[in-house]
Amino acid sequence: MGVTNTGLSATEIAAIQTAVAAASPAPTDAAALQLIVDAAVTELAAETAAVLAAVTSAGNGTLTEAELTAAGVTNTGLSVAEIAAIQTAVAAASPAPTDAAALQLIVDAAVTELAAETAAVLAAVTSAGNGTLTEAELTTAGVTNTGLSATEIAASPAPTDAAALQLIVDAAVTELAAETTAVLAAVTSAGNGTLTEAELTAAGVTNTGLSVAEIAAIQTAVAAASPAPTDAAALQLIVDAAVSSMPITWNGTSNDWNDVSNWSTNTVPLATSNIVIPTGLTHYPTTSSALTVKSLTVESGASFIPQATVTGPVTFKRNLPAGNWHLVSSPVADATYEGIIANNTLAIGTGGNIGIGVYSNATGLPWDYATSAKTGTMPLGLGISIKLANIGDFSVTGIANISDVNQPITLGARTNFNLVGNPFMAYVNSKDFGLANRDLITEQTIWVWEGSEYVTYNATTPIEISPGQGFFVEAVADGDIIFAKSNQSHQASDTFKRESPRQSFELFVENEASKKSTKVFYIANKTTGFDNGYDSKMFGGVKASKLEVFTELITENKGNKLAIQSLPSTNMEAMVVPVGITAEAGKEVTFSVNAKNLPEGINIYLEDRVANTFTNISNKGYKVVLENAAKGTGQFYIHTTSKDLENVTIEQNLQDVSIYKSANNSVTITGLQSENASLNVYSMLGEKVISKQFKVTGVRVIELPKMAKGVYIVEVISNSKKITKKIILE
Incomplete structure (x- = not known):
């Protein structure tokens, strides 16, 4: 007909129809009809300011449920989000509605739009189209109320976007929060605030077989709800949530x-x-x-x-x-x-x-x-x-x-x-x-x-x-x-520890401040030299303690301070173990031992080559005051034997003496008992490159002159007995 006011609402069209019917005579052409339409629309536009003033708080543009009700709008129970959506729709209307009837149409349209938003969200935020929303899917959809139970999530019809879904979530949470006092009175004993399984069952809660701890946790959840739920269905949601967590x-x-x-x-x-x-x-x-x-x-x-x-x-x-x-x-x-x-x-x-x-x-x-x-x-x-x-x-x-x-x-x-x-x-x-x-x-x-x-x-x-x-x-x-x-x-x-019952002993040394130990094992097929995995030195990654005890290898000795040494299980009585300590001068130290599974009749003797004594420490300790600070081997040795060494004179076997390169230009000799000894060093061609007389009991370090790199033979002579050892200068 040529009428140009398109996009009219049902209310506007109804108003125009009324105006047309009231016109006398009725308009007969588009131009006349347009005048009626314009007049009707103008009348609606003129009714704008009054309604906005009437249904907003202090002119702040925010509709409240009370204001909607006062304006004659009948959709009560709207959430804050729904009211905000309606306000947006009102603001978008051009011209804005000027009375409650027109506003009601806007409200109805907004609510209807929410109700109509169904299938898309189910496809977008459900798992494989199975119609089951998960908390993760809600979060992905931008919904901020997490921790919802399956019952709360199961809204129908489902909205189609995150904003609409949020309205449903808010409504579900609000409904729970509004259910307050009745359940607490109905399912607690004499008002003592303690739920029992029987009370839960009587209240219609189906999660039976709950433990005391679980019921206590549920009670905590119920008490934390503000306000608390008022019926069994709401309580069931809390139970489900508590049990699931x-x-x-x-x-x-x-x-x-x-x-x-x-x-x-x-x-x-x-x-x-x-x-x-x-x-x-x-x-x-x-x-x-x-x-x-x-x-x-x-x-x-x-x-x-x-x-x-x-x-x-x-x-x-x-x-x-x-x-x-x-x-x-x-x-x-x-x-x-x-x-x-x-x-x-x-x-x-x-x-x-x-x-x-x-x-x-x-x-x-x-x-x-x-x-x-x-x-x-x-x-x-x-x-x-x-x-x-x-x-x-x-x-x-x-x-x-x-x-x-x-x-x-x-x-x-x-x-x-x-x-x-x-x-x-x-x-x-x-x-x-x-x-x-x-x-x-x-x-x-x-x-x-x-x-x-x-x-x-x-x-x-x-x-x-x-x-x-x-x-x-x-x-x-x-x-x-x-x-x-x-x-x-x-x-x-x-x-942590799982020790095998091997033949062994643990040697202890202690002073007034601390106690340290070293271990020796006797194991089949092990040697008097280095056995990887069975001989282990003390930890050297940090500053050493003021008190230490260790042993050194009987053969192939390179001066390593051993915390664990393994020796052959045969010929036990022929092996003499060098013992080293680190201790301060003038302080008394005590040696003791704990032996395990040694052969019958074998005792452990500690030899002190400074005091020239043997002490059976299997049954008693040995106390000694060190005249000089101790930093190595040479004074003390362990003998494992069935002989009574405390009453026997032992002639030294130079096989107990250790010779090793302690630095690139020095040789360390430990274990000599005689004060007088001599040292000779030969090249591999037999040329004597150094000869030296010295006195020693215990440990002696001999400085070597500057010599070419290569292999040399070190010879030590004491009491007409001789021992030799190869060293390599690098």
Whole structure:
């Protein structure tokens, strides 16, 4: 007809129709009709300001439900978001509606639009079109009310965009929040605030078989609801939410993850489960297929061997006493220093330092202490030192490691020791670790800090290295040591030491301040020289203690201070073991021994070549005041024999004497009893290059003149007896 006011609402058209019907005579052409339309629209436009003033608060442009009701709008129970959507629609109307009837149309249109937004969101935010919304899908859709139960999520019809979905979410949460006091009165005992399973059942709650702890957790959730739910349906939502968030605990009837009897709920955990693996069990889980978890926590003393990907955060805990430093490592990948600092209460030192120390074998001090500003990822296989402010668990969170781990070790300017650590949530055998890395480390030995001293472990005393345990190795060259995933096991408890019942003795020396020891084992097929994996020197990565005791090799002695020495199990009575100590002059020290499984009738004698005495220390200690500071061998020797050496004169056998190059221009001689001795050094052509007379009891260092590189023969003569040894000058 040529009428140009398009986009008219039903109300506007109805008003125009009324105006047309009221016109007399009725308009007969488009031009006349246009005048009627314009007049009607103009009349509507003129009615604008009054309604906006009437239904907004103090002219602030914000509609409230009370204002809508006062204006005659009948859609009550609108959420803040719905009212905001209506306000947007009102503002968009041109011209704006001027009365309640027109405004009602806008309200109806806005609400209808929300109700009509159905299929798209179901396709966009449901899993494989199965009509089930998940919390993750809500979050992806931009919905901010997380932690919703399945009942809350199941709105129908589903809205088609995040904004509309948010309105439904808000409505569901608001409905729960509004259900307040009745349930608390109906399902608690005598108003004492304690829910029982019977009361839950009576209230229509279907989650039966709840434990006391679970009911207590539900009660906490109910009490925390503000306002609390008022009927069984609402309470059921709280129960469901509380139960879904409760941890599922490993029972350990077997190692099979998929065995329902291994779980506290008698069901295999889901991807939404919070899982706890506790300590003190006989069996721990090993998995061969991929897992997804909401969270997984491995408690101190427990273990877990994943052989396939685990999706979800994994937290490992290790109980550490307060007041001491402990060597630790991360048994999970992607752990960060900032996470360690945030999740542990670390000791505070001077200058802003905290209880994290990183070891360095370069020049300078061995420990670099961190501050609270330290960031970055902690590499798998690296060891660090940790000191907690209070006794408790050291906690680290990351991703489960399922692969072999290669950790770099280096030669250093100060030492060649490197601090590494178990990168798995299960135990690693120290002997197998040493064998796997024998080409990269000087000896198949690890050194572990045990609260007050470094303890040496090798194949004579292999241990199961605990998850998260740090330890030292000594590099023979730069390279990557390997932690093989195949070298993992579960253990019944947090067992560090596992000694075999071998023939052995442990020699102790103590003063008023401390006590130290060294071990000697007698093992078939071992030698009096160096046996890799069975002879181990003391830890030398930090400053030495003021009191030390050690032994040296009977043959092939290079001056290494041994914490563990292994000797043949045969011919025990013919072997004399050099004993060295480090101690201050003028201080009394006491020697004692603890023997295990030695042959019947064998006693252990300590020979003091300065005092010229033998003491059977199998049954009593030997006390001595050192006239001079002790820093090596030469004064003390151990004899294992069935003879009574306290009443027998022993003629020295020069095979007990050790000769070795102690520096490139010196030779050390230990074990001589006679004061008078001589030394001759010959080239390989038989030319005598040095001859020297000297007096010694114990240790003597002979300085050599400057000589060409090569092999030389050292000859020592004492009491008409002679011993020779080859040395190499480099």
